Amino acid sequence: MKTTKLVALVTTLAVALFILIPSLSWAEDGAALYKAKCAACHGADATGKPAAKIPSLIAEDVKAKSDSDFAATITSTAKHPAGVKSLSADDAKAIVTYIRTLQK
Numbered sequence: 001m002k003t004t005k006l007v008a009l010v011t012t013l014a015v016a017l018f019i020l021i022p023s024l025s026w027a028e029d030g031a032a033l034y035k036a037k038c039a040a041c042h043g044a045d046a047t048g049k050p051a052a053k054i055p056s057l058i059a060e061d062v063k064a065k066s067d068s069d070f071a072a073t074i075t076s077t078a079k080h081p082a083g084v085k086s087l088s089a090d091d092a093k094a095i096v097t098y099i100r101t102l103q104k
């Protein structure tokens with residue numbers, strides 16, 4: 001009886017972890033978030049669209065921002081759509097980490 005319960009518990013935990021872990025790492029996948037939430041405006045290469053007054057994110061002034069300022073700008077820019085302004089701090093950080101790879 002005890003063994004059966006233990007097996008059931010371990011199985012439940014294994015299934016729960018299997019479901020939770022990939023979705024957690026997906027939520028913090030900066031590259032996927034960037035493509036879904038930012039690329040339409042700022043471009044896949046983050047160079048922006050000068051004609052539409054959308055700034056480049058690989059410009060020197062953006063490079064010079066600290067990670068926390070950069071993440072804060074994402075959620076505080078008035079012209080950003082609601083889906084961008086409502087990003088969690090963790091998602092904004094993951095996106096900043098990804099954009100840093102484009103800035104190099």
Ligand code: HEC
Pocket residue numbers: 034037038039040041042053054055056057061062070073074077078079080081084087095
């Ligand atoms: C609907 C189009 C749109 C989307 C989507 C969008 N942006 Fe922007 N973004 C803009 C515009 C327009 C500005 C300029 C705002 C201004 O001049 O006040 C801007 C400004 C910025 C700035 C400030 C740049 C600077 O020079 O200081 C950053 C950083 C930024 N966006 C990052 C992001 C990130 C990261 C995402 C995705 C999570 C994103 N944006 C999604 C249109 C967009």
